[in-house]
Amino acid sequence: MKSIQELNLPEDLRYSQDHEWVRGSEEKVMIGLTDYAQDQLGRIVYVELPQVRKVFKKGHVFGVIESAKTVSEMYMPISGEVSDVNGLLENSPHLVNKSPYQEGWMIEIKPSEFSEIDTLLKKEAYMEMLGKGDAD
Amino acid sequence: MSTRIAILGAGPGGYVAAIRAAQLGAQVSVIERDNIGGTCLNYGCIPTKALKTTAELLETFRRAHEMGVKVDGEVWPNMTRLMVRKQRVIDEFAEGILRIFDSYKIQFLKSEGYVLEPNRIRAKGMRNSTADVVSDKMILAIGSRPLEIPSLPFDGHKVISSDEAISLNEVPESILIIGGGIIGCEFAFIFNSFGSSVTLVEAMSRLIPLPSVDADCSIIIQREMRKRKIRVLLNNTVARAEFNEGKVRAFIKPALSGEELNGAEEKQLIQEVDKILVCVGRKPNTQSMGLENLGLQMDNNGWITTNDFMETTVPGVYAIGDALGPAKAMLAHVASAEGLVAAENALGISRKMSYETLPVGIWTSPEIACVGVTEEQARERRYTVRADKFLFRALGKAQAMGEIAGHVKIISDVQNKRVLGIHIVGPHATDLIAEGTLAIKMGATVDDVAETIHAHPTLSEALMEVSHRALDAGIHYLKGD
Numbered sequence: 152m153k154s155i156q157e158l159n160l161p162e163d164l165r166y167s168q169d170h171e172w173v174r175g176s177e178e179k180v181m182i183g184l185t186d187y188a189q190d191q192l193g194r195i196v197y198v199e200l201p202q203v204r205k206v207f208k209k210g211h212v213f214g215v216i217e218s219a220k221t222v223s224e225m226y227m228p229i230s231g232e233v234s235d236v237n238g239l240l241e242n243s244p245h246l247v248n249k250s251p252y253q254e255g256w257m258i259e260i261k262p263s264e265f266s267e268i269d270t271l272l273k274k275e276a277y278m279e280m281l282g283k284g285d286a287d
Numbered sequence: 288m289s290t291r292i293a294i295l296g297a298g299p300g301g302y303v304a305a306i307r308a309a310q311l312g313a314q315v316s317v318i319e320r321d322n323i324g325g326t327c328l329n330y331g332c333i334p335t336k337a338l339k340t341t342a343e344l345l346e347t348f349r350r351a352h353e354m355g356v357k358v359d360g361e362v363w364p365n366m367t368r369l370m371v372r373k374q375r376v377i378d379e380f381a382e383g384i385l386r387i388f389d390s391y392k393i394q395f396l397k398s399e400g401y402v403l404e405p406n407r408i409r410a411k412g413m414r415n416s417t418a419d420v421v422s423d424k425m426i427l428a429i430g431s432r433p434l435e436i437p438s439l440p441f442d443g444h445k446v447i448s449s450d451e452a453i454s455l456n457e458v459p460e461s462i463l464i465i466g467g468g469i470i471g472c473e474f475a476f477i478f479n480s481f482g483s484s485v486t487l488v489e490a491m492s493r494l495i496p497l498p499s500v501d502a503d504c505s506i507i508i509q510r511e512m513r514k515r516k517i518r519v520l521l522n523n524t525v526a527r528a529e530f531n532e533g534k535v536r537a538f539i540k541p542a543l544s545g546e547e548l549n550g551a552e553e554k555q556l557i558q559e560v561d562k563i564l565v566c567v568g569r570k571p572n573t574q575s576m577g578l579e580n581l582g583l584q585m586d587n588n589g590w591i592t593t594n595d596f597m598e599t600t601v602p603g604v605y606a607i608g609d610a611l612g613p614a615k616a617m618l619a620h621v622a623s624a625e626g627l628v629a630a631e632n633a634l635g636i637s638r639k640m641s642y643e644t645l646p647v648g649i650w651t652s653p654e655i656a657c658v659g660v661t662e663e664q665a666r667e668r669r670y671t672v673r674a675d676k677f678l679f680r681a682l683g684k685a686q687a688m689g690e691i692a693g694h695v696k697i698i699s700d701v702q703n704k705r706v707l708g709i710h711i712v713g714p715h716a717t718d719l720i721a722e723g724t725l726a727i728k729m730g731a732t733v734d735d736v737a738e739t740i741h742a743h744p745t746l747s748e749a750l751m752e753v754s755h756r757a758l759d760a761g762i763h764y765l766k767g768d
Binding site: 196215217222 | 510678680691692
């Protein structure tokens with residue numbers, strides 16, 4: 152497993168304590184799992200994503216990810232309505248391991264309260280959280 | 288003179304009752320209009336397991352590359368061969384039962400039975416031969432049959448029941464299954480493995496919506512269906528169907544009102560398929576058997592009422608099995624247990640039937656098996672409980688087998704650590720449940736199971752591991768996880 156220094160954590164993203172990342176604007180937000188999460192989970196074997204048009208509140212479960220080691224739920228980092236899901240993951244779940252911020256994205260939403268993004272962590276704060284070992 | 292026992296129906300209830308009665312010295316006659324073994328052997332448990340075995344083999348072949356096997360060309364089911372094998376399994380088992388009957392001098396009459404009075408059954412055999420079976424005591428083991436949807440009656444060809452689904456000579460290209468209960472879900476996986484495009488429609492909000500089945504098992508099964516591209520439509524029903532050019536067009540509509548749909552499709556959906564398999568329940572075989580001549584009590588749905596000794600409201604007339612309805616669990620092993628109790632009571636041994644500690648097996652992929660209470664039921668009964676889960680993928684054996692989906696959940700009493708329920712979804716769940724059944728039957732605690740050495744590497748370790756977790760001391764889990 153990667154050390155914290157080895158993790159790929161882009162500067163322009165916001166991170167949740169549950170290891171989702173968020174990128175976007177008031178119109179459209181992309182959500183995925185962080186490099187830390189994919190590394191901890193190990194080989195991803197299946198990703199279950201919601202139907203388009205489903206509405207979720209921040210903190211609610213929007214999907215399930217299965218790895219060879221474990222099964223985890225994924226939580227909405229901010230509230231919104233699902234506008235698209237990454238259909239490629241159905242047959243290629245390994246994209247989450249290979250490219251967590253690009254090809255391995257999970258869902259796209261239209262945020263209902265974009266200001267919630269301010270509650271999420273910037274790279275340094277996320278790294279600090281991981282460093283304290285209170286992640287998971 | 289020995290007591291004469293007449294048994295109407297030779298399913299797993301009737302034939303087991305017959306053997307027990309003969310062991311107790313009775314002179315036994317069994318009347319059965321179909322082949323010996325009932326629904327279980329001829330249309331249910333056993334033939335579906337033969338189909339399931341072939342389905343699993345196909346699944347394994349499809350993973351040949353992953354498993355390090357080189358297969359040239361594609362792998363397809365050969366339904367003709369499969370039907371021959373299925374029938375051979377049935378016939379050989381039926382012959383075995385008949386041999387046991389012979390060894391006990393049990394009379395087997397392959398006839399339509401018609402009850403004339405509490406001690407007389409008219410057996411109408413082939414070529415209109417009739418014989419009256421006179422008895423001292425009678426056991427009704429008359430079973431059940433698939434329930435029809437009035438607007439979509441069975442035609443045995445395009446709209447079929449499980450009775451026909453086990454005897455198809457060709458794999459339907461597409462099949463719509465109505466009813467996501469035990470039978471519907473089992474067939475969904477079987478036909479999917481055979482190569483059919485499968486759609487499953489269930490009116491309730493989850494698959495296998497039985498109170499004894501843990502909701503988490505339903506979630507896993509739905510996910511496994513999604514992985515296999517089985518289309519699942521929950522909260523939906525089939526309103527009607529149209530038939531043309533060898534196809535059936537099913538009109539599917541939501542079973543919920545608009546508000547409850549939460550973004551799901553509200554409009555009517557039309558699906559064209561080769562066959563519709565209706566698995567919406569079963570009904571008692573109480574028609575045209577002369578039961579009215581007994582005047583015994585039945586409930587509003589026609590299920591027969593008995594007391595704890597399996598005796599109906601007519602003294603000396605007992606009833607067992609599916610004909611008692613879903614309240615008494617319509618399972619082969621329940622019918623057999625009731626058969627033993629009925630036979631013993633009919634012959635002077637007083638024994639009550641107990642439905643406690645009743646295991647249920649469901650042959651989906653992966654399998655489901657449950658015994659005891661669910662977390663929800665335990666809380667309703669005011670137990671202070673905890674529920675702990677162990678994932679199969681944490682076991683070396685599951686990883687080596689390449690069957691990692693699923694978990695074992697244990698429900699235990701916080702006060703005295705007694706095991707109250709075990710719910711397994713995963714590989715070989717239906718075989719693994721026996722340990723949980725024994726644990727609950729014997730009043731075992733989670734310490735008992737945790738301290739029992741389980742052979743490694745086996746799937747049975749999951750029972751031990753989950754018990755460790757119930758003691759806050761899980762071994763193959765991260766600290767605090």
